[in-house]
Amino acid sequence: MEYLKAYLSAVGGRLFLLPSVISGIVGLLGILKGLGVGFLPEITAPWLILLAFSIVAAWSIAGLLNKVVTLQRQVASSLKIDFEDREPWVSQIENSNIPTPADPHNKGPSRWYRVRIFNLRPDKSAKNCRVRLAKIEYSQDGTDFAESAASLPQKLRWSNSQDFYESIDVAALEPRFVDVISVDPTHNRLFLKTPPDEAWLVDNGLTDRVGIYRLTIVAVADEGVGATCTLRVKWSGHWDETKVELEE
Known part of the structure; x- marks a missing residue:
């Protein structure tokens, strides 16, 4: 089914060029005849349509093969990690639990x-x-990044799951979300969503500096299946101005 979709996409995106192809062939043949080329066939509508369809078909097959190769590579890698600056990748919670030393029930x-x-x-x-959060890098202006000495690989937590930091089976064609960072006005800082008992390794004042952070995230499953992505986090010192984007 995926290959059929790829074929329809490859063909459909090219059929609208058919009139242009026919016009181009007519123009080219007219120029060649004007130059005295005598071996050209008679210009007839059926012949032109057949030739144009042959060109479009060859182009479409090339597009199909390219899409098939891409699909095969995706299937081989099996896992994909992505991020977009919108729901549900970014979730605004109006009444969340934000405990403080003075008020453990603060919301x-x-x-x-x-x-x-x-x-x-x-x-x-x-x-x-x-x-895993595999690496943390910092740059004041987004140019020269230096890896943090404390950025040891740490677990990240599954969103809305009782398993939190445990390994899970991700079903076929199933999307699952993983919490990476959170911000709030109470603490006004970045919080990495690593296990609380191991947070000191990566979160002990590491994200207090204003600047750009690069977070490398790795997903791994059995049979050597894996994927990697890098998030670029701009921290201005104010929680409501946090900017996160996927680094291509």
Whole structure:
């Protein structure tokens, strides 16, 4: 079915060029006849249509083959990680739990940034999938990035799941979200969503500096299946001005 969709996409995107192809052939043949080329066939509408369809068909097949190769590579990699600056990757919670030393039951607004893990295999689950924050880099102006000495690979938590930091099976063609950072006005800083008992390794004042952070995230499943993405986080010092984008 995916290959059929690829074919229809490849062909459909080119059929609208058919009139232009015919006009181009007519013009080219007219020029050649004007130059005295005598071996050209008679210009007839059926002949031109057949030739134009042959050209479009060859072009479409080339597009199909390219899409098939792309699909095969995606299936081989199996997992994909992505991010977009909108729901549900970015979630605004108006009444979330934000405990403080003075008030462990404090509530207030917060914003969460997540990546999506997608299993591209149409017929097989990604077994024992786990997601790690593999590397943290910092730059004051977004040019020269330096890796943090404290950025040891750490677990990231599955969104809206009881498993949190455990390995899970991601079903065929199933999207799952993973929490990466959160911000709120109470603390006014970046919080990395690593295990609380290990947070000191990556979160002990590491994101207090204003500037650009690059977070490298890795998803791995059994059979050597994996994917990587890098988020660029701009921290201005104010929680409501946080900017996150996927680095291509």
